[in-house]
Amino acid sequence: MNAYRKAIDCDPTNIVPWLNIGWTHLGQGDLNRSIDAFNQVLNIDPENKQALNGIESCERTAATNPSLERCPECHKYGVRRRTREYGGEIHTSRSCPHCEYHDDD
Numbered sequence: 001m002n003a004y005r006k007a008i009d010c011d012p013t014n015i016v017p018w019l020n021i022g023w024t025h026l027g028q029g030d031l032n033r034s035i036d037a038f039n040q041v042l043n044i045d046p047e048n049k050q051a052l053n054g055i056e057s058c059e060r061t062a063a064t065n066p067s068l069e070r071c072p073e074c075h076k077y078g079v080r081r082r083t084r085e086y087g088g089e090i091h092t093s094r095s096c097p098h099c100e101y102h103d104d105d
C-alpha cells in the first residue's frame with residue numbers, strides 16, 4: 001500500500017495507484033474506502049471504465065450483503081439496523097456510524 005501512496009505523491013494525476021487501492025479495499029470488503037478511491041479516479045478521469053466497473057462491483061457486493069446497507073444521508077455503506085419488539089409489533093431503527101443519520105420506524 002505504501003508504494004501506491006508514494007506513487008500518488010509523485011504524480012497526483014496518476015490514476016493507476018488509485019485503481020489498485022480501490023480493488024484492494026474491495027477485496028477486503030471495505031466498500032467505503034474502495035468507493036472513495038474509485039471516485040478519486042473519476043475526479044481525474046470521469047469516464048474511466050475501470051473505476052466505473054469498480055463502483056459497480058461495490059454496489060453488487062453490497063446488494064448481496066444486508067449488513068452493507070447504504071446510508072441515505074452520506075451514502076456510505078454500513079448502516080446499522082436494529083429491530084425490537086414491543087406491543088406485539090416489530091420496530092426497526094436504522095443509524096449510520098458515519099454521520100448523524102438516524103431513522104426510527
Ligand SMILES: [Zn+2]
Pocket residue numbers: 071072073074075076096097098099100101
Ligand atoms: Zn450516513
